[in-house]
Amino acid sequence: METQKKSKIRENKKSSQTPVNNTISREERLRKILIEKKDILVKEASKEIKKFQSGENKQIIETVRDDGDLSVVDLSEDISLKQLSSHRETLIKIDTALQKIDEGTYGICEECNEEISEKRLAIMPFAIYCKDCQEQKEIMAKMEQFVEQQQ
């Protein structure tokens, strides 16, 4: 834990030393952020996959099985798989965002073609809808769910 903290601080120092280039466009800035995020995710996902391949999880399963507690196994396997699939989903979102930056359509709502606010993109860099359209979509989804439940 301690060494991890130290290396993080070192990284921060390094990045603050690089001169700030004001001529970098918003798109380039976003592209950099997205590529960095992607790198981290790819590394994390491959670590998870390696764990499966090296049998680290299998060992846990066998240990727990000795204790007769299978529900714990199900849970831990489930969490790993969920983590992997959420990594995958985020990676797809990053790729889509990068593609949109290339096409010059990044930050434009797919529904109404209005610009998505910078504030919203700062919080949700993968947002493909503006706030209004997103809210409308959520309401529609809830309504559909409600109708399904009634049937």
Ligand SMILES: [Zn+2]
């Ligand atoms: Zn919209």
